[in-house]
Amino acid sequence: xxxxIFGIILIVIPFVVTYLYPISAPSSIHSLGEFYLKDSLTSxxxxxxxxxxxxxxxxxxxxxxxxVFFLAIMGGLAIxxxxxxxxxxxxxxxxxxxxxxxxxxxxxxxxxxSLALHGQLTPGGGFQGGSTLAVAPLLVIGAVSxxxxxxxxxxxxxxxxxxxxxxxxxxILALIPLALGGYAVQNQxxxxxxxxxxxxxxxxxxxxxxxxxxxxxxxxxxxxxLAVAGGGRND
Amino acid sequence: MILLYIGAGLMVIGALCDLLAGIGMxxxxxxxxxxxxxxxxxxxxxxxxxxxxxxxxxxxPSLPGRLAIAGAxxxxxxxxxxxxxxxxxxxxxxxxxxxxxxxxxFDHLRGEER
Numbered sequence: 037x038x039x040x041i042f043g044i045i046l047i048v049i050p051f052v053v054t055y056l057y058p059i060s061a062p063s064s065i066h067s068l069g070e071f072y073l074k075d076s077l078t079s080x081x082x083x084x085x086x087x088x089x090x091x092x093x094x095x096x097x098x099x100x101x102x103x104v105f106f107l108a109i110m111g112g113l114a115i116x117x118x119x120x121x122x123x124x125x126x127x128x129x130x131x132x133x134x135x136x137x138x139x140x141x142x143x144x145x146x147x148x149x150s151l152a153l154h155g156q157l158t159p160g161g162g163f164q165g166g167s168t169l170a171v172a173p174l175l176v177i178g179a180v181s182x183x184x185x186x187x188x189x190x191x192x193x194x195x196x197x198x199x200x201x202x203x204x205x206x207x208i209l210a211l212i213p214l215a216l217g218g219y220a221v222q223n224q225x226x227x228x229x230x231x232x233x234x235x236x237x238x239x240x241x242x243x244x245x246x247x248x249x250x251x252x253x254x255x256x257x258x259x260x261x262l263a264v265a266g267g268g269r270n271d
Numbered sequence: 272m273i274l275l276y277i278g279a280g281l282m283v284i285g286a287l288c289d290l291l292a293g294i295g296m297x298x299x300x301x302x303x304x305x306x307x308x309x310x311x312x313x314x315x316x317x318x319x320x321x322x323x324x325x326x327x328x329x330x331x332p333s334l335p336g337r338l339a340i341a342g343a344x345x346x347x348x349x350x351x352x353x354x355x356x357x358x359x360x361x362x363x364x365x366x367x368x369x370x371x372x373x374x375x376x377f378d379h380l381r382g383e384e385r
Contacts, residue, residue, distance in 0.1 A: 135357075139353065179361065
């Protein structure tokens with residue numbers, strides 16, 4: 037009886053919530069929002085307003101955010117600095133699982149790259165692409181082994197190196213306009229806004245690429261550490 | 272127009288498969304049988320209706336962006352079709368390794384008659 041009542045409540049709640057909060061278009065847009073929507077394409081040269089707010093209008097915020105995330109991951113890695121990563125090979129799943137995992141990993145890398153490179157045109161961007169990218173090594177660790185990950189050249193040292201390169205790239209990008217006489221984290225007119233008819237959004241594309249590398253490599257490093265720090269899979 | 276009806280039919284089949292999978296998840300007795308129900312839910316309940324969505328989108332000439340919808344649905348269906356069996360194989364293998372009991376007639380992984 038209690039389960040029945042619980043079930044009825046569970047079914048009724050969505051209808052009540054939908055009835056109480058009808059989804060409708062707002063009658064007016066806040067003036068700040070209107071400014072971003074109208075200004076983004078002409079001044080940032082990017083139709084994707086979220087990315088242009090993240091890397092242009094509020095670019096300094098995002099750089100601080102990236103620095104905080106960098107410090108968090110580096111702090112996490114520092115805790116495990118005594119750990120010797122050995123890339124063990126463990127008993128593997130049956131063949132179909134391994135093959136499908138490898139095919140899926142390639143697909144994930146492709147989707148992640150397109151998310152990052154299209155960040156200034158469609159929803160997505162560096163962080164989203166990077167987090168998607170890091171799922172591929174995680175899947176390979178789970179379904180195949182750490183040893184196979186090293187065989188294709190993904191090691192902890194390289195992941196940390198790529199992460200540092202990504203962060204350095206972001207800092208250099210932020211300082212380029214300053215060196216050319218503008219402000220730090222300024223976008224136009226210091227970066228090319230168009231290439232072969234495709235909008236690049238000025239610096240947005242480059243920020244996205246470096247953020248993609250930094251986040252993807254950072255999460256990969258953490259997954260590598262966690263795969264071993266948890267004791268690995270004991271077979 | 273005929274594509275629209277075929278697509279709608281596939282979606283109805285998908286809904287039925289999902290319903291059957293749900294009942295199966297509740298009623299089946301052990302892990303391996305429930306895994307069977309779950310795979311009915313993913314292949315029958317996700318791949319089939321997605322192909323239905325693609326066909327229905329192709330059958331509606333007035334729908335804006337119908338080719339994009341159809342293409343995305345087909346590719347998603349293909350990926351699920353590829354990934355779902357691998358996932359259930361991995362689950363079944365891991366469950367067998369950790370000693371989950373099922374009412375097998377013959378256990379190929381251990382190679383012994385029950």
